Amino acid sequence: MKITTDHYSPNEPCYGMYDGPRNIPQRGHRWIQAFYVVRGDTIAEYATDLGPEEDYERIQPMMIPSPNGENTVAQLQEFAEKNRQDEYWANRVDEMLAESTLVEDHLRQFEQQRALIHNRSQFGPGGAHQRNGYPRRAAREIMRQ
Numbered sequence: 001m002k003i004t005t006d007h008y009s010p011n012e013p014c015y016g017m018y019d020g021p022r023n024i025p026q027r028g029h030r031w032i033q034a035f036y037v038v039r040g041d042t043i044a045e046y047a048t049d050l051g052p053e054e055d056y057e058r059i060q061p062m063m064i065p066s067p068n069g070e071n072t073v074a075q076l077q078e079f080a081e082k083n084r085q086d087e088y089w090a091n092r093v094d095e096m097l098a099e100s101t102l103v104e105d106h107l108r109q110f111e112q113q114r115a116l117i118h119n120r121s122q123f124g125p126g127g128a129h130q131r132n133g134y135p136r137r138a139a140r141e142i143m144r145q
Helices: 073-085 088-099 102-117 136-144
Strands: 016-024 028-039 042-052 062-065 120-122 128-130
Touching: 016 073, 028 073, 062 073
Parallel strands: none
Antiparallel strands: 016 028, 016 062, 028 042, 120 128
């Protein structure tokens, strides 16, 4: 059971913040900013719906712990706002994917290894044969060399 609150003060101690996507029943996937503050003797959540998740697709979700309440709600809101305006990590991922051939290289290597281990031979177009009596262990040793 989650305890919620309907108000907060920007200067009160905050015990953590979540800024990211969340599935809300009858509304779908939304971008939520949730603060955790003390109400009575327990921690309660104050959540704000910032809009559809698609509006924030290039933003990294963020969870900031503040176990002893050393940060205020306003400080954590400032961190979250800065994170929503910053596309550094999304741009970095795009750059790395554009220059990477890791996936293609791995798939090609995997196909070559499978063909060698299963002793497949290719004799011209349309002529593939499975050889029998050749141990897979020997094929693996050849492949390692």
